[in-house]
Amino acid sequence: MLRQLSRRIFLGVAVVLTVVTLTFLLINLAPGDPARLWVGPGAGEQELAAARRALGLDRPLLVRYGAWLADFARGDWGISLAQQRPVLQVVGDALPHTLVLSVTSLLVTYVAGLFIGAVQAMRHRTAADTGLTVGTLLLYGMPAYWLAIMLILVFSYGAARWGWPEWLRFPAIGVTSLDAEFFTPWQRVVDRLRHLALPLVTLAVIGSAGMARFARGAVLDVRGQPFVRAARARGLLPLRVEGVHVLRNALLPVITLLGLSLPMLISGTVFVEVIFAWPGMGRVMVGAVGARDYPVVMATTAVFAILVVIGNLLADIMYVAADPRLRREEA
Amino acid sequence: MASARLLRDTRAATGLAILGTLAGIALLAPVIAPMDPLAQADILRTRFLPPLAAGPDGILHWLGTDRFGRDLFARLVYGTRISLSVGILSVAISVLLGGAVGSIAALMGGRVERLLMAVTDAALAVPRLVLLLALVTLWESSLLLVVLVLGFTGWMTVARLARAEVKGLLERPFVDAARAAGATPWRLLSRHLLPNALTPVIVAAALAVGNAIMLEAGLSFLGLGIPAPGPSWGNMIAEGREALVNAPWIATFPGLALVLAVIGCNLLGDGMRDAMDPAVQPRPRRIRLTRSSVADVS
Numbered sequence: 001m002l003r004q005l006s007r008r009i010f011l012g013v014a015v016v017l018t019v020v021t022l023t024f025l026l027i028n029l030a031p032g033d034p035a036r037l038w039v040g041p042g043a044g045e046q047e048l049a050a051a052r053r054a055l056g057l058d059r060p061l062l063v064r065y066g067a068w069l070a071d072f073a074r075g076d077w078g079i080s081l082a083q084q085r086p087v088l089q090v091v092g093d094a095l096p097h098t099l100v101l102s103v104t105s106l107l108v109t110y111v112a113g114l115f116i117g118a119v120q121a122m123r124h125r126t127a128a129d130t131g132l133t134v135g136t137l138l139l140y141g142m143p144a145y146w147l148a149i150m151l152i153l154v155f156s157y158g159a160a161r162w163g164w165p166e167w168l169r170f171p172a173i174g175v176t177s178l179d180a181e182f183f184t185p186w187q188r189v190v191d192r193l194r195h196l197a198l199p200l201v202t203l204a205v206i207g208s209a210g211m212a213r214f215a216r217g218a219v220l221d222v223r224g225q226p227f228v229r230a231a232r233a234r235g236l237l238p239l240r241v242e243g244v245h246v247l248r249n250a251l252l253p254v255i256t257l258l259g260l261s262l263p264m265l266i267s268g269t270v271f272v273e274v275i276f277a278w279p280g281m282g283r284v285m286v287g288a289v290g291a292r293d294y295p296v297v298m299a300t301t302a303v304f305a306i307l308v309v310i311g312n313l314l315a316d317i318m319y320v321a322a323d324p325r326l327r328r329e330e331a
Numbered sequence: 332m333a334s335a336r337l338l339r340d341t342r343a344a345t346g347l348a349i350l351g352t353l354a355g356i357a358l359l360a361p362v363i364a365p366m367d368p369l370a371q372a373d374i375l376r377t378r379f380l381p382p383l384a385a386g387p388d389g390i391l392h393w394l395g396t397d398r399f400g401r402d403l404f405a406r407l408v409y410g411t412r413i414s415l416s417v418g419i420l421s422v423a424i425s426v427l428l429g430g431a432v433g434s435i436a437a438l439m440g441g442r443v444e445r446l447l448m449a450v451t452d453a454a455l456a457v458p459r460l461v462l463l464l465a466l467v468t469l470w471e472s473s474l475l476l477v478v479l480v481l482g483f484t485g486w487m488t489v490a491r492l493a494r495a496e497v498k499g500l501l502e503r504p505f506v507d508a509a510r511a512a513g514a515t516p517w518r519l520l521s522r523h524l525l526p527n528a529l530t531p532v533i534v535a536a537a538l539a540v541g542n543a544i545m546l547e548a549g550l551s552f553l554g555l556g557i558p559a560p561g562p563s564w565g566n567m568i569a570e571g572r573e574a575l576v577n578a579p580w581i582a583t584f585p586g587l588a589l590v591l592a593v594i595g596c597n598l599l600g601d602g603m604r605d606a607m608d609p610a611v612q613p614r615p616r617r618i619r620l621t622r623s624s625v626a627d628v629s
Contacts, residue, residue: 011452014449014453015452015453015456018450018453019453019456019457023465026465026466026469027465027468027469137594137597137598138590138594140597141541141590141591141593141594141597142586142590142593143545143548143549143586143589143590143593145549145552145568146568146582146586146589146590149568149571149572149575149582149586150582150583150586152575153575153579153582153583157575157576157579262458263455263456263457263458263459264458266458266460266461267458267459267460267461267549270458270460270461270464271549271552271553274553275572285461285464286464286553288468289464289465289467289468289555290554290555292468294468297464297465297468298465300461301457301461301462301465304457304458304461305456305457305461308456308457308458309456312456
């Protein structure tokens with residue numbers, strides 16, 4: 001178990017290193033001059049040369065790579081060209097917001113998706129199953145950025161225009177209200193949750209539709225196995241058969257999906273953050289791409305890769321926890 | 332028969348119908364939408380016309396106009412061209428590249444295989460959108476760049492699939508038979524391995540086209556895909572977002588078109604997978620023992 005885990009961690013570090021190296025190479029071999037951006041368009045040749053020296057751009061590529069890697073490992077991620085403050089600070093400010101959004105949506109995705117998929121499998125080939133299949137197919141085909149805009153159209157603009165009750169109107173921008181400073185602690189919590197509502201629903205609806213499609217297949221597979229028939233034949237309560245025998249076994253492929261679905265979740269988060277002005281990593285990265293802010297682009301790419309690697313590690317650990325056979329083989 | 336089974340599958344048939352219609356619209360765009368998708372008339376009088384409204388010159392705008400007075404129906408129809416061609420071309424690149432990496436890994440084995448698969452897994456660990464964003468930071472965006480970038484970030488799943496398929500095929504007796512009959516490695520690959528590995532790759536490609544269409548629109552939505560006046564569905568959604576309060580129709584229709592295209596690809600992919608997979612039996616029908624049904628089973 002431990003050896004397996006350390007092997008996984010080693011592989012994860014290798015993946016992150018590869019990603020970081022590739023990003024470094026791409027950005028440094030690409031056209032465009034960060035030094036010019038640093039000094040601004042009005043600067044003369046001398047200032048440009050000074051800026052190149054200050055940014056270390058006059059050194060050979062390999063030296064720069066080594067120095068950059070050492071700095072990166074030490075947590076010195078350079079200074080954002082556009083914001084003129086340490087990249088670590090920029091990322092540090094953004095990461096919690098992204099984690100809140102992605103972890104909550106992941107939880108809802110798994111719970112809702114598994115539930116819908118299981119219901120479909122138990123009502124296999126009924127009208128309910130067909131209806132849910134069509135519904136999940138439609139929702140799964142929706143791009144996050146479009147669903148987000150439609151939700152804003154209905155629950156922010158529409159709700160205000162059609163005079164919906166206050167609790168059905170949701171804010172479309174940011175993490176808190178502008179006047180949140182003056183709220184009582186309880187009001188602040190409610191305010192935050194209301195701001196989370198639309199971004200979370202966008203990600204969770206699309207995610208759980210995909211999850212339901214997958215879970216339906218997984219549960220159907222398990223229900224067709226002889227041991228399920230055997231459990232029923234032994235007269236076990238249907239609830240026990242479905243809950244223990246079927247669900248536990250159907251969970252294995254679903255856990256495997258966690259590692260594979262993380263990149264998709266992150267893509268969705270990027271769009272949702274941009275639309276809802278959610279100050280997370282995705283919004284920071286899109287802003288940095290537009291501003292050609294290379295240090296921030298590199299840092300966000302690396303952090304996203306690290307998040308995926310950590311998610312995969314967690315999925316591996318959960319897999320072993322859910323499947324006792326793996327533990328026995330290791331011992 | 333594979334193709335007959337494919338058409339009997341409701342999902343595959345629906346998917347084919349949707350994609351066929353979209354392809355027809357893309358090909359016949361000038362006939363279906365005689366208006367120029369970039370033409371701006373008298374902006375002040377023709378902008379933000381709601382759907383089914385006629386402009387001051389009496390021209391009917393099926394889906395209304397945007398803030399420059401451009402006809403949204405024409406933009407939607409021409410956007411089909413961009414979406415489909417980006418989707419299909421980029422996936423073609425992904426399939427060629429991934430198929431090559433996967434079959435080389437499977438055929439060579441050993442160190443080459445481990446190295447290639449390690450690179451594949453590393454590339455797979457990066458969220459594709461993040462990779463795309465990092466790549467489009469570097470060059471001016473254009474249609475060609477979007478196709479290339481999507482193509483070169485989508486090959487990994489195909490590579491894994493192709494490797495698994497070819498490795499599985501290499502164990503089968505018919506490959507030994509072909510070898511014993513003196514087939515050259517090239518002939519083995521082109522006549523025996525690739526045709527047999529093709530089906531799952533085509534299924535993956537159908538699903539990938541939908542994904543690529545969605546990503547292209549996403550990049551354009553962020554202003555990093557097809558450059559501005561181009562009638563990409565993503566551009567239209569982004570423009571509609573700015574006028575969401577007084578012209579909500581601008582963002583609505585391209586989104587629906589996008590959903591339709593993605594669903595078409597997903598239906599076709601799912602339907603093909605089940606129709607081609609002998610392990611998944613079609614819904615049991617009334618059994619009639621005729622000669623053709625026996626032939627069908629065997």
